[in-house]
Amino acid sequence: MDYVEELKKDFRYIEGLNACINCGVCTAICPAAEVSEYDPRQIVDTVQHADNDEIEMLLKGDTIWYCGECLSCKTRCPRGNTPCYIIQSLRSLSIETGLFIESIQGRKQLALKRTIGEHMLKYGYCVYIDEIDTEMFPEQGPVWEWLRDNREQILTRLGASYRQEKSGALRKIPEESMKALQSIFDVTGATERFKKIEELSEKKAREMKISFNSGKDDYFRHLYEGHND
Amino acid sequence: MRYSRNEVWETYQKEIADNNFYFARSCIRQNVLPAAEDLFLKIIGTDLGKNIYDDARQTTCTGIAYHSGIIPFETTMTVVAHLFALMNEAGYENYACSCVTSFGIYSEVLETWKHFPEKEKEAREALKKATGKTFEIPKNLVHASDLIYKFRKEIANRSKYRLTDTTSGLPLKVVDHIGCHYAKIFPEKGIGGAEFPYVLAGLIDEWGGQQVDYPERRHCCGFGFRQYLLKSNRGYSVANSKKKFESMKPYKPDLIIANCPGCSFFLDRWQYVIAEMENTTYGENGYGIPVLTYEELAGLLLGYDPWDIGLQTHQVAVEPILDKLGINYNPDMKYKGAGNSNTDSPEQPSSIKMF
Incomplete structure (x- = not known):
């Protein structure tokens, strides 16, 4: 697959990458760069080089998942790039291509889908008191x-x-609004993305010999608690 | 005391409507601060006499899920379109949201539609297909803290208390923390811009306090969406908050105020966690630094009872700031339930004083 061509279909990639001069201001301001193996300057540089193999490494790797999406990088870039938008497009592509299950951090998308993802369709909000213990x-x-x-x-x-x-x-939340949310999820790709995350995660769990079912099963616990980090 | 750069900040202004708002609740705020949004509605609606509508049909904007990478942008922009349609149906043109992540999401969607008109067309078609609805873009989009800022003088005029230490007579030292998505994405959409946001500093100045200008003032609280939401990644969150606490500590702040529900929560809870882990507290005499939202601070100054506005749901005790402000409160009422029913008090943490 030509990953650069795929990225070019995402307006966030178009908006996020103008011409990076590698000054590193984004990395200097980045809260994630300080606490994890994450360097937005390097990621933007890799994407700007448009090397398909290197981009595949990003899609299969942990680094794109370390960003906290605070968007401090957008404020400070002297060239009007937004590394976080590039991350968002890489994360989407990692899920669309199924490569997210190749990394520890990428696999954790299942735990997010099963918590805030499912809460939205159960309660109408990402968070609800009954679920937070x-x-x-x-x-x-x-x-x-x-x-x-x-x-x-x-x-x-x-x-x-x-x-x-x-x-x-x-x-x-009234039934009418809950139905509207579900219907929007169905029409705009969220339902399909949830399905993809579940299906590919099941495959990976089987490969890793960890019990997979639904809700807070062993595979969820493994990801959420970080048994393999 | 006013800083010369306040004059610079005041040149960064944005349009804030004067009346008739459609109010959107926050996923996080209504859980962790369950009385805060109703207090905001009382201040704007009852105290200031403005028209603000609290719609039961409103839902999440999906911002937390979007920034965690589990749903496509197309879903988020269509949910936003649906919320605008609900606002239209209720007869409103001005949208006021409680959540800073939502404020960033709405701004992001509107800017995207401006730069990529085909995305707006796509959202309109998806909404029609999913719900049969159409929508008009709001004439005015604000965060709830923008409204408290706009009406800060009116609130000051009605207030019973000022941000003054009643024992020493000195202004209280207040840290302001602005949620990243308030202005870092689109500086022109925040009062004062991204580098020197004035939306909360303006409240401190107007209500008699003293701003604390500490090195990590603009650093993120450390929510990080997927980083906080996964227990295995949560170290990211506490590390960033700790960096802020260590940086502000030498200035001995009396109070932290925040406009983002997530930030308000993290700056409160991570003080408890750091105390439990390292026996470090950042306030005086074994207490933490109390953390209030803009509406909670306005409510206290206006004379609302601290336990009626939910300040007992904070993990960091608020009593030190109540005492400094000279607010009378009944400690026996703190942990009462409906109809003054008794509940067991929360367990006392081992390293940070709670009561």
Whole structure:
């Protein structure tokens, strides 16, 4: 596959790459570069060289998944490039080509699909109190535990509409809006992407001999907890 | 005290409508700060007498999922188109969102449609096919903190308290933290631009506090989307917040304020985690530095009861800032449920004082 031709179909690649002068300002400002093996300058340079083999290495590798998408690089680039947009186009291509399962970080897309991805279609929002416990999110701390354990009483006191069919925080989203979300996901490729992530992850899990089913199964735990990092 | 560069900041302005807003809730804020958005609606609607509509039909913008790489841009822009259609159906033209990630997403979608008109056409066709709806682009798009900034003088005029230490009489030292997606993507869409955003600093100046200008003032809180959301990648998040805390510590801030729901959460919770891991606290006398959102700070100054506006749901205790502001509060009411029902108090952490 000609990866450069594929990237050129993504407006984020077009918008993100003008002419990189390799000054490294993006790497200097990047929060990810400081804490992981990630160098946006190098990634932009690789993509700018348009070497198909090198781009394939990016699509199969961990580095494109280390970006935090804070977009600090967009503000600072003196040439108007946006390394993060290039990352977004590489991540999409990694999933579309199925190469995401070749890297530890890429494989973790399954854990994201099974949490925030599924939450959107279950609750209408990416996050919902019922799904956030201190086993998965220990940093939530004792106050969250108290709030969650007493949520009916406390959320009522605070005026939220928890699980109720009326406006307000944490309400039950009307059926009409939930159907609209699902339908938009079906029409615009999100449903298909979810399916692809599941199917290719199942194949990889089988290869790695880790039990694969749905929800928080062994393969999910393996990715979420980082047993192989 | 005013800085000379404030005058420079004031040249970066944006249009903020005066009235009639369609309000969009945040995925994160309504969970971790479940009273904050209703407080915002009360301040804008009841205290300031503006018309703001809280639509039960509204949904996620999908921003967190998009920035985590699990859904295509085409899905996100069509969900945004659907939200605009809901705004149109409700009879509004001005869109105000609670989430900074959403604000970035809406801005991104609108700019994309401007530069790539074929993407707007694609979104219109997808929305029609999926829901049968059409939409008009909002006349005015703002983040909720823009509205508090716009009405900061009116809020000051109605306030019972100022950002003054009632014991010493000195201005309180306040750190402002602006969510990256408020202005780093499109500087012209934020008050003050990306390098010197004034949206929260303006509140500090107007309400009598003193800005803290520390080296890592503009550094990201460390959300990182997929980095925080996966336990195995979460070190990214705490490392970035820690970098900020260490940088601000020598300035002894009394308070941190933030406009992004994620940032407000991380700057609160990572203080608890760092204390548990390293026995380090950043506030005085074993407490953390209290973290408030723009609406929580406005609410306190206006005289709302801290426990009615949900400040007991913060992990870092807010009592130190309440005491400095001279706000009377009843500690016995802090952990009450509906109808003053009793709940067990949260467990006390081992290294950071909570009450």
